[in-house]
Amino acid sequence: MKSKFYTIFALAIGTLSFAQVGINTQNPQGVFNIDGGKNNAVTGVPTAAQLADDFIVTTSGSAGIGAIPDASAILELNVSQLASGSQKGFLGPRVALTAYNDASTIPNPALGLLVYNLGTQATFTFKGYVYWDGTQWRPLDGRSLQTGTISSLRCTDATLSPLTYTAGTPYQGTMSIPYSGGNAGVYGSQTIGPVNGLTATLPQGNFAQGSGTLNYTVSGTPTVSSPTTTTFPISIGGQSCSATVGVGKVLAPGEYQFFNYTLPATYVGLLSTQVGGTYDAILGGKLKLDLNFNASSNQGSGAVTYNPRLVNASSSNIKVWYSALSSVDRFRRSNVLLAPGGYMETDNGIYLNWGDNMNSSSTPVAATSSSDDSQEIETVDVIVDGIWYRIIVFVSVDNLNDTDPSNNIRRVFMTAQRMSAY
Ligand SMILES: [Ca+2]
Numbered sequence: 001m002k003s004k005f006y007t008i009f010a011l012a013i014g015t016l017s018f019a020q021v022g023i024n025t026q027n028p029q030g031v032f033n034i035d036g037g038k039n040n041a042v043t044g045v046p047t048a049a050q051l052a053d054d055f056i057v058t059t060s061g062s063a064g065i066g067a068i069p070d071a072s073a074i075l076e077l078n079v080s081q082l083a084s085g086s087q088k089g090f091l092g093p094r095v096a097l098t099a100y101n102d103a104s105t106i107p108n109p110a111l112g113l114l115v116y117n118l119g120t121q122a123t124f125t126f127k128g129y130v131y132w133d134g135t136q137w138r139p140l141d142g143r144s145l146q147t148g149t150i151s152s153l154r155c156t157d158a159t160l161s162p163l164t165y166t167a168g169t170p171y172q173g174t175m176s177i178p179y180s181g182g183n184a185g186v187y188g189s190q191t192i193g194p195v196n197g198l199t200a201t202l203p204q205g206n207f208a209q210g211s212g213t214l215n216y217t218v219s220g221t222p223t224v225s226s227p228t229t230t231t232f233p234i235s236i237g238g239q240s241c242s243a244t245v246g247v248g249k250v251l252a253p254g255e256y257q258f259f260n261y262t263l264p265a266t267y268v269g270l271l272s273t274q275v276g277g278t279y280d281a282i283l284g285g286k287l288k289l290d291l292n293f294n295a296s297s298n299q300g301s302g303a304v305t306y307n308p309r310l311v312n313a314s315s316s317n318i319k320v321w322y323s324a325l326s327s328v329d330r331f332r333r334s335n336v337l338l339a340p341g342g343y344m345e346t347d348n349g350i351y352l353n354w355g356d357n358m359n360s361s362s363t364p365v366a367a368t369s370s371s372d373d374s375q376e377i378e379t380v381d382v383i384v385d386g387i388w389y390r391i392i393v394f395v396s397v398d399n400l401n402d403t404d405p406s407n408n409i410r411r412v413f414m415t416a417q418r419m420s421a422y
């Protein structure tokens with residue numbers, strides 16, 4: 001009774017004398033101060049720790065809980081003085097909105113109104129804080145939560161990076177599929193496959209407003225090797241198509257591709273065997289460009305040491321026409337139906353040797369003859385299933401500027417250009 005009397009007395013005094021009201025305190029801060037813990041200093045400004053259980057309203061109408069509100073804040077909530085294990089959070093209104101643009105569950109929401117959406121309505125399952133932007137509820141990152149739609153999905157332009165995979169070797173890459181006509185709306189996560197041991201996944205996200213690209217993560221251990229393709233059925237944003245990837249690089253009309261390799265000058269065998277699983281000289285997923293080294297190129301001159309070879313790298317027959325012009329010879333065939341794995345050589349052998357200089361001595365020449373049959377280049381025009389490519393093959397032996405033949409290397413340059421639109 002006694003303490004109540006004093007409190008009421010103090011309150012009355014406060015009200016009369018200073019137009020300030022204190023509850024549980026004779027030393028109110030601001031115009032209204034509840035000292036929940038009744039622990040504030042009787043005079044002076046209470047410490048931050050003493051204010052931890054206070055509710056204060058200032059003369060400007062700002063409110064502070066756990067603190068005298070900062071001058072810049074209309075409302076300050078401060079839990080910094082509460083011990084770890086006893087701290088608290090801000091709990092906003094929790095509602096179950098029915099749609100991204102629901103303006104009736106909360107009638108006429110004010111611009112910037114903030115609520116926590118429970119996501120319990122089947123028509124609007126997003127869980128989290130959302131604010132009203134005047135026309136729709138958006139999460140704090142500002143994206144739209146309307147159902148995402150697109151007007152076209154272009155699987156024909158799907159790309160895979162890295163371009164190729166090898167059976168039995170774990171693969172991780174990205175399949176990109178462009179689209180247009182996006183409404184900036186949201187789409188759910190997807191998992192497609194596995195197809196040929198590969199699974200495509202897409203985390204939930206938002207379409208762009210207009211054109212954009214979907215980036216699926218592709219991972220797994222493939223059961224097939226490129227250029228054998230993998231086809232993922234894609235359905236998103238109201239559009240569906242089949243994305244076929246894994247064929248390898250497909251040149252656009254006019255586009256060049258450079259293939260560069262180095263290998264020992266003494267190696268005998270196929271270039272692709274020497275390079276191994278990263279060998280990528282494959283055109284249109286069908287025609288592998290290979291070189292068959294039949295002898296060491298560590299010779300002076302006059303020896304044929306390799307032959308270019310066109311290989312069917314696909315699992316179906318391919319039809320091939322070619323005409324080859326080397327700097328020594330010329331060859332051609334038409335209407336060749338190559339079986340899967342089958343090959344056709346484009347010359348009777350290409351001169352490749354170390355040539356003039358520096359295997360027993362390093363002597364600059366002032367003048368020399370024009371030819372010694374140590375170097376040759378071949379251009380192959382080839383049509384594969386109706387697409388014309390031009391391939392230029394240039395292999396050199398580099399003696400690395402010393403007189404030791406054992407370190408000599410071959411440098412392989414192959415350039416392929418697609419010469420036709422179809
Ligand atoms: Ca207090």
Ligand SMILES: [Ca+2]
Nearest residue numbers: 329347348349
């Ligand atoms: Ca020849």
Ligand SMILES: [Ca+2]
Nearest residue numbers: 399404405408
């Ligand atoms: Ca050398």
